[in-house]
Amino acid sequence: MGMDEQEALIGRVTRCSTRGFVGAVHIPKPEVPTFGDFCLAEAQEGRSRVIGVIYDISIQDDELARQMAIAKDPTREQLADTQRARLVPVEYAALAVGYHKDGAYHYTLPPQPPLTMATIHAMSAQEVRDFTERLDFLPLILGAPQIPVDDLLAAALRTAAATRPEEVRRPYLVRAGRACARLLGRDLPRLENLIHSLQP
Amino acid sequence: MSETPELDDVFGTKPQEAPLGLVVEGSLSSGLTVKLDPRFAMEKLAVGRYVVIRGQQTGRRFFGIITDVALGATNPDLARRPPQPEDRFAAEVYRGGVAYGIMHVSPMLMLDEEEEEPRPVKTIPSHFSPVHEATPADVERVFGAEDATHFHVGAPLDMEHVQVNLDLARFVERSSGIFGKSGTGKSFITRTLLAGIIKAGLASALIFDMHNDYGWTVRDEGGREYKGLRQLFPDGRVSVVTLDEETSRARNSKYDRVLRIGYQEIEPEDVEMLAALLGLSDVQTGALYYLRRQLGASWIAKLLELEEAEEELRELVESGRIVAGTLGAIQRKFEFFRRMGFLVPGKGDDVVDDIFSRLNMGVSVVLEFGTYGNTLAAYILVANYLTRRIHQRYVNQKNRAAGGKADEPKPLVIVIEEAHKFLDPQVAGHTIFGAIARELRKYNVTLLIVDQRPSGIDDEVMSQIGTRVTCLLDNEADIRAVFSGVSGAATLREVLARLDTRQQALILGHAVPMPVVVRTRDYDKEFYAALGVVSEEDLGRKAQEGIDTLY
Numbered sequence: 001m002g003m004d005e006q007e008a009l010i011g012r013v014t015r016c017s018t019r020g021f022v023g024a025v026h027i028p029k030p031e032v033p034t035f036g037d038f039c040l041a042e043a044q045e046g047r048s049r050v051i052g053v054i055y056d057i058s059i060q061d062d063e064l065a066r067q068m069a070i071a072k073d074p075t076r077e078q079l080a081d082t083q084r085a086r087l088v089p090v091e092y093a094a095l096a097v098g099y100h101k102d103g104a105y106h107y108t109l110p111p112q113p114p115l116t117m118a119t120i121h122a123m124s125a126q127e128v129r130d131f132t133e134r135l136d137f138l139p140l141i142l143g144a145p146q147i148p149v150d151d152l153l154a155a156a157l158r159t160a161a162a163t164r165p166e167e168v169r170r171p172y173l174v175r176a177g178r179a180c181a182r183l184l185g186r187d188l189p190r191l192e193n194l195i196h197s198l199q200p
Numbered sequence: 201m202s203e204t205p206e207l208d209d210v211f212g213t214k215p216q217e218a219p220l221g222l223v224v225e226g227s228l229s230s231g232l233t234v235k236l237d238p239r240f241a242m243e244k245l246a247v248g249r250y251v252v253i254r255g256q257q258t259g260r261r262f263f264g265i266i267t268d269v270a271l272g273a274t275n276p277d278l279a280r281r282p283p284q285p286e287d288r289f290a291a292e293v294y295r296g297g298v299a300y301g302i303m304h305v306s307p308m309l310m311l312d313e314e315e316e317e318p319r320p321v322k323t324i325p326s327h328f329s330p331v332h333e334a335t336p337a338d339v340e341r342v343f344g345a346e347d348a349t350h351f352h353v354g355a356p357l358d359m360e361h362v363q364v365n366l367d368l369a370r371f372v373e374r375s376s377g378i379f380g381k382s383g384t385g386k387s388f389i390t391r392t393l394l395a396g397i398i399k400a401g402l403a404s405a406l407i408f409d410m411h412n413d414y415g416w417t418v419r420d421e422g423g424r425e426y427k428g429l430r431q432l433f434p435d436g437r438v439s440v441v442t443l444d445e446e447t448s449r450a451r452n453s454k455y456d457r458v459l460r461i462g463y464q465e466i467e468p469e470d471v472e473m474l475a476a477l478l479g480l481s482d483v484q485t486g487a488l489y490y491l492r493r494q495l496g497a498s499w500i501a502k503l504l505e506l507e508e509a510e511e512e513l514r515e516l517v518e519s520g521r522i523v524a525g526t527l528g529a530i531q532r533k534f535e536f537f538r539r540m541g542f543l544v545p546g547k548g549d550d551v552v553d554d555i556f557s558r559l560n561m562g563v564s565v566v567l568e569f570g571t572y573g574n575t576l577a578a579y580i581l582v583a584n585y586l587t588r589r590i591h592q593r594y595v596n597q598k599n600r601a602a603g604g605k606a607d608e609p610k611p612l613v614i615v616i617e618e619a620h621k622f623l624d625p626q627v628a629g630h631t632i633f634g635a636i637a638r639e640l641r642k643y644n645v646t647l648l649i650v651d652q653r654p655s656g657i658d659d660e661v662m663s664q665i666g667t668r669v670t671c672l673l674d675n676e677a678d679i680r681a682v683f684s685g686v687s688g689a690a691t692l693r694e695v696l697a698r699l700d701t702r703q704q705a706l707i708l709g710h711a712v713p714m715p716v717v718v719r720t721r722d723y724d725k726e727f728y729a730a731l732g733v734v735s736e737e738d739l740g741r742k743a744q745e746g747i748d749t750l751y
């Protein structure tokens with residue numbers, strides 16, 4: 001972990017299964033969590049870490065928020081207070097796309113999900129780059145039910161590309177596009193859309 | 201379609217060692233389909249090049265030749281739904297993903313791990329065996345080194361420094377053919393090969409040189425001069441016999457003797473080959489034999505009225521055995537002989553015996569036709585006349601040798617151009633050339649036929665052609681003819697149709713371990729030197745040096 005632990009911490013697990021987990025954080029930073037980001041949640045008592053791709057970010061409403069939303073001329077302070085000071089968490093769901101164990105990345109579902117309250121860290125740029133060097137996580141995204149798979153795929157690959165030096169981004173996206181093409185070759189209109197959104 | 205997803209990862213860092221692609225399907229008879237690696241630019245491929253396939257189940261390596269290149273797609277709809285022309289990213293992604301290159305490879309030879317000598321293929325590599333470009337070392341191993349009987353004829357495509365060495369002993373062992381459109385380099389290759397055969401002393405050649413391409417100085421369209429065989433072997437290993445002394449003298453070419461054929465020597469069989477060219481009908485052709493019997497050895501002189509025979513001829517007509525119209529027509533058509541200056545009244549000289557004894561001593565003979573080369577009938581008459589008689593002498597000597605009464609005759613290669621005129625299906629069955637092609641080397645005589653229209657040659661004769669050296673051909677029937685009787689060769693069709701228009705040839709058959717496309721060796725000073733020819737200036741200088749040191 002090349003990154004400062006504190007800085008990378010983005011919350012704790014509230015719900016989970018081997019297919020993924022839901023995390024909650026009090027106040028989000030502008031950059032994290034975002035759609036298509038990679039994160040890590042501890043599992044097996046710290047022996048493994050599940051890698052997730054964030055695909056859904058939500059904030060539950062509550063009575064106060066509903067009232068504030070219709071209040072006439074709320075003050076700046078009132079709005080900020082409602083947005084940040086309340087105890088309503090920002091929730092995000094991550095799809096498990098692999099795990100890290102014994103110093104290596106594995107591109108299958110983890111053997112055990114993280115436990116509730118396990119810490120969740122954002123993956124550092126270097127980690128994302130290492131993990132995404134192989135594209136074997138693509139089938140796990142493509143096979144996920146009931147989530148916007150294509151948008152997530154494109155976002156995750158753009159995130160992965162962004163961790164690389166400028167000159168290798170395009171070759172990386174081409175390679176990734178080809179991997180997608182292999183998986184989606186039967187559905188040309190869908191593939192076309194996906195590739196369009198990968199455009200560097 | 202199957203695909204190894206790790207391929208990119210496994211080979212990603214070492215593109216120079218990466219295979220061109222993987223074998224994905226195919227058969228021994230129809231060849232292999234190879235899916236190309238997207239990182240390899242298929243635009244750099246060329247049919248005719250060699251590849252090496254590493255078997256996956258054994259250490260066996262397969263040598264093959266690229267026979268076709270194609271575009272493929274995992275989804276057939278892609279052709280109807282290509283990426284937008286300006287979308288270069290999408291094009292790049294598709295290329296190598298859903299769209300990919302394919303090449304077809306004909307496997308030719310295989311080499312087991314511990315073996316030195318490659319053998320003809322009897323099986324094919326398993327699925328997903330990697331296909332690599334053949335290295336010069338691979339190709340050298342297949343064609344072996346140059347030695348006394350292996351002659352350097354050219355270089356494989358894109359491998360200038362690799363030698364393709366033809367097994368000349370095998371080349372002359374059976375009849376061979378040099379094919380190609382006009383101007384593709386047939387005569388140059390033939391001369392190169394003959395130089396090799398003469399140098400190796402494997403056979404004597406009797407060359408019916410229609411266009412003065414072999415004996416003395418040859419001049420090309422650009423006016424450049426090339427040495428003829430007589431100049432390459434000034435030591436007497438090559439004789440030139442001319443039909444046309446005047447032209448030979450005008451061309452300043454050296455000749456060893458002049459060919460004269462006496463009218464009395466000509467037999468109806470010699471004339472029969474000319475029937476179509478002279479316009480002799482079947483009845484007229486049949487009448488020749490009757491006339492020869494009735495008129496005796498002077499039959500031609502008598503028919504041409506060079507000898508008094510009016511009475512005799514009238515009697516033949518009156519006896520009713522020949523009608524006046526037939527006789528008149530034959531006499532009219534025989535006027536052709538009068539224009540052939542090499543035909544002389546009387547018995548002629550010993551030219552056949554002389555040529556035979558030269559050949560039998562290992563001296564090659566170039567028959568220079570001079571201006572008679574433009575008259576096909578003259579060419580056919582002389583080639584047929586001499587070949588029948590020389591062949592007969594070979595048969596006699598071979599039989600005597602079998603009885604222990606003579607030495608084996610020196611192997612003979614007879615070179616004819618426009619071969620289809622001698623070997624077309626109508627005549628091949630009953631001409632001396634058809635017989636030589638079919639009897640294989642029973643009497644130590646084989647043919648080297650040079651032709652631009654192989655489709656005109658009788659199939660049965662064609663199937664006896666051991667080695668085929670083929671320059672560019674674009675006529676479908678000719679291409680088919682060249683491949684007839686060679687199993688699996690049809691896959692090389694595209695290779696043949698895509699040869700350069702000059703100085704490139706596909707060689708297949710008896711004298712090469714596997715088919716090969718060569719850029720033929722330049723016929724130039726370097727070649728002369730390789731043959732050990734010393735130019736006249738050099739000779740002069742050497743002599744001068746000798747004098748200097750002597751005194």
Ligand SMILES: Nc1ncnc2c1ncn2[C@@H]1O[C@H](COP(=O)(O)OP(=O)(O)OP(=O)(O)O)[C@@H](O)[C@H]1O
Pocket residue numbers: 380381382383384385386387388389419420421652702703720721722723724
């Ligand atoms: N090996 C070679 N070295 C140098 N020049 C060559 C060679 N092969 C071919 N050429 C060039 O190509 C020209 C044509 O070659 P060549 O006369 O052998 O053709 P061809 O096939 O015999 O033609 P045709 O059917 O008209 O007799 C030559 O005049 C020469 O300029």
Ligand SMILES: [Mg+2]
Pocket residue numbers: 386387388411413
């Ligand atoms: Mg020629």
